[in-house]
Amino acid sequence: MKMRSDYTCPLELTHDIIRGKWKPLILWLLSKSGCSPSALKKSIPGISQKMLLQHLNELLECGVIQKTTSERYPLKTEYSLTQRGQKIFEAVSIMQSVGIEMMLEDNREDFLRDKGLL
């Protein structure tokens, strides 16, 4: 993910961090509990392992998530939000509620009910 070198406005910094296609959803899932890569992959229909790892590494670089790894077999890795990640999650959380409101306006209650959001 190409980050801007200079910013017009602080919101562009936040924007660059969550711009990736699956990043908001990853942050959303990690906010609920730490997750292994395989657990994340199962929860995100359509994502490839490559994109998952790439996005995770970029989020690591930005300091919004952290990981812990067990050195011995079976390999076990867990990603979780850092304190900075929890700030970013405030934005993601608003995005979620705004999305729900828009879907309600568009009569998508069916979708929301399927997801257990109503």
Added chain:
Amino acid sequence: MKMRSDYTCPLELTHDIIRGKWKPLILWLLSKSGCSPSALKKSIPGISQKMLLQHLNELLECGVIQKTTSERYPLKTEYSLTQRGQKIFEAVSIMQSVGIEMMLEDNREDFLRDKGLL
């Protein structure tokens, strides 16, 4: 801007709407007052006219902004947020405050002071 055809989560809908490189900033500027395209261009260093108009049209399609045009010369167009746009702006607004917090952590007070944000 390619929108997903189906969504795992409502937050992806919000994400798709503001994913464009300059969209958060455009919404931020429009939230303060209606703006003409030329005024927006002046306020957004680095944006080309093509990208500005393209992003505006996409935001129009999503129903988050609206425009009013005077038919006669001199041509005068003004874009502004719709009610839905004001909901999206809630997310953009949080992105701004989170961005400010992160910049403060990174000792970027200088930047924020330049922008009149401190």
Added chain:
DNA sequence: CAGCATCCCCACTGATACTG
């Protein structure tokens, strides 16, 4: 299971010129 490497496509972005 976690992570990396390679190949490839196309969407996003940019630069420029043109029309009403």
Added chain:
DNA sequence: CAGTATCAGTGGGGATGCTG
């Protein structure tokens, strides 16, 4: 000033296979 059209570069993202 608002808006459109064309051409081109790049990097985000998908598919697949390999390694520890």
